[in-house]
Each structure stands twice: as C-alpha cells, then as structure tokens.
Amino acid sequence: MRIRGLWRVRRVLRQAEDYWIYSRHEPRCLVLMYHRITDGPPSVCGTIVRPENFEDHLDVISSIGQPLSLEECVAGLRGGAIPDRGIVLTFDDGYTDNLTLAAPILARWGIPATVYIAGTGCPTEREYWWDRLEALCLDSPALPAVLSIRVTGTIHRWSGAWGGARTKYREWRVGEDVPNIPRLRLYRALYRLLLRVPADLHEEVLGQLAAQIGPISPADGTSRLTGPQITTLANIEGIGIGAHTASHVPLDALPPRQVRAEVLENRTALEAHVGEPIQTFAYPFGLYDWRTVHDVRELGFQSACTSDEGVVWRRSDPFRIPRVTVLDEGADAFRARLQRLLLGNRPAPA
Numbered sequence: 001m002r003i004r005g006l007w008r009v010r011r012v013l014r015q016a017e018d019y020w021i022y023s024r025h026e027p028r029c030l031v032l033m034y035h036r037i038t039d040g041p042p043s044v045c046g047t048i049v050r051p052e053n054f055e056d057h058l059d060v061i062s063s064i065g066q067p068l069s070l071e072e073c074v075a076g077l078r079g080g081a082i083p084d085r086g087i088v089l090t091f092d093d094g095y096t097d098n099l100t101l102a103a104p105i106l107a108r109w110g111i112p113a114t115v116y117i118a119g120t121g122c123p124t125e126r127e128y129w130w131d132r133l134e135a136l137c138l139d140s141p142a143l144p145a146v147l148s149i150r151v152t153g154t155i156h157r158w159s160g161a162w163g164g165a166r167t168k169y170r171e172w173r174v175g176e177d178v179p180n181i182p183r184l185r186l187y188r189a190l191y192r193l194l195l196r197v198p199a200d201l202h203e204e205v206l207g208q209l210a211a212q213i214g215p216i217s218p219a220d221g222t223s224r225l226t227g228p229q230i231t232t233l234a235n236i237e238g239i240g241i242g243a244h245t246a247s248h249v250p251l252d253a254l255p256p257r258q259v260r261a262e263v264l265e266n267r268t269a270l271e272a273h274v275g276e277p278i279q280t281f282a283y284p285f286g287l288y289d290w291r292t293v294h295d296v297r298e299l300g301f302q303s304a305c306t307s308d309e310g311v312v313w314r315r316s317d318p319f320r321i322p323r324v325t326v327l328d329e330g331a332d333a334f335r336a337r338l339q340r341l342l343l344g345n346r347p348a349p350a
C-alpha cells in the first residue's frame, strides 16, 4: 500500500539512481515484497498472490537470480559488495498463510525468506482494520443510504446509491485512482481516514460502521499468525522474522516516544515467541521520515525495509532498503519484470 505526494519525488530520485546503477553495470539485488499467499478472494489492497503463481515465481527466481537471505544481503551492504542478481524474499504483516501455504512451498524450493510481523501474536488480535473495512464496504449485500461516523468529535457522512457487492470491481487497487463506483469511493475515503487516526480508535470506528451496515466476517485468508504459529514459523529452516510495529501505524506521524513504544512492544513480543533477537524491521505502509530511520537504528536493528520501489546496490542504505512489490502475476510477466530490474541493458546470461 503506497501513499502519493512526497513519494513521487522519492520515486523520481530512485529512478535516477537506478539509471546510474544500470549505466555503470553495478551488481544489484532485488528484495521482493509479498504479503499473502492464498486462494482466497482478491483484495483491493493488491496483496494477494495465488499459490500456483507463487510456485512459478520461485521457479523464475531460481532460474534467473541467486536466492539470498536478507541477512546475506545486509552483510553484503555492510561489506560494500553485494552478490549480483541476488533475490531476497520478504513477507509483510504476518498473515497465517505465510506459515500454512508459503512456508511449505519455500521449503520445497530451499529458498529463504523474512517475514515481518506486526502485533504481538496475542490470540485476541483481530484481522487488520483494512481487511475488515474491505469486507464491510465491498462484501456486504447492501449498505444503508446514509452512513455516518463520529471520529474525535467530527462527524463524517456519506450517502449514495451503493449498488451490490463487489464482483465487478475486483481489478481496482487501493493505490490507484478510484473509478466512479460509490462503494469504492466510500472504501477509499474510510481507508484514508483510518490510516491517519490513532490506532486505538480503529475498533470504535469499525464498530460504528458495523452497527449501521450489519456484522460481516472478513474475507477468508485474512487471519493473522498467533504466538505459537510465529514460533513454528521461526523454527523452519531459512525463515527469518522481522519487526513491523505493534499496531501497524504510520510511524512518520507519531512523536518519537510513541514510535519507540510501537517498535519495542512488537519486538519484545516477537523475541519471546522466536527465542532470538529480532534484528530487522519494515516500516508499516512504507511510511517513514529521517527521524523514524534514526529511531530504528538507535533501537539496535541491523536493517530496515521500505516499500520504495527499486533495486539494492552496494551503496544502498541498510535502513532504507528498497523493495519490489510483487503482484499476482504469472511466470512470463514476473520473469520479464525481474529481468528488466536485474539486468537493465545488460544481455541475459546464457
């Protein structure tokens, strides 16, 4: 999930850097960003890859690149030299399918991965707010003509002829311009609102919506890893665990004390489940500023991943590692995209 604005500037700078790297034939690595591997219904967050496509991705990765662990990539950065065509897999958020579906496929291919998990693994933790919001706005059979919620004293109201549930607009993704479909416009408005309200208000806002729309279960495949599942996942060879904050909040909007509290609560819980220090971090929603980077470094992490699109080269900052967002694409499209990123204008190896 990406946000517009400043990120456009960052993207232009990244493209200029990529051009420099390619023109000098610098060795480069890719850090891929996955979220969910599931046969469940598509999500407007664009975070689903189906298992058959994931299997094809691993085939492509093995044939055109060199699978690496994140630790190997970071060690290369610290040493000033990275292996060429290295490919690192990461998963964000900590969905249950990372254990049940992704891990067995990864083990079969012998490919390592790092899973960034938000929360604490407590069994009472609910599905993420964006998954529940998606179900409320898009899957409910009918919405009331007028919806209103009160957030920190302000009333927000939406009305419209909402139409039926979402079958016809599955192709839209939350980061794109929204087509003129009332339910999607409602979803995006609420998404933007919830993104920037304090995390402790999410439950109340979703409760207000459910009271008007009616209760609805989040889509299949949106459950999150519990503590014992995190322990099981961490014990699988090749799987590393990373921190991703307690509440999955945008850190660039929080005062430093809250940033540290969010990071430490999550890290402490994960370390209890994993039994080892957690040394890598991913910024929720890919949102960070220079203070966030400073805080993460000061808290003793060895690396941090962003959601900025780009390649890793020897001068990449280990605390601002760019990634490549993976789509639910088949082998040919995936191979073409990775080859373009890995090889630039160099000829493909025989």
Ligand SMILES: [Zn+2]
Binding pocket: 092, 093, 244, 248, 283, 284, 285
């Ligand atoms: Zn995330």
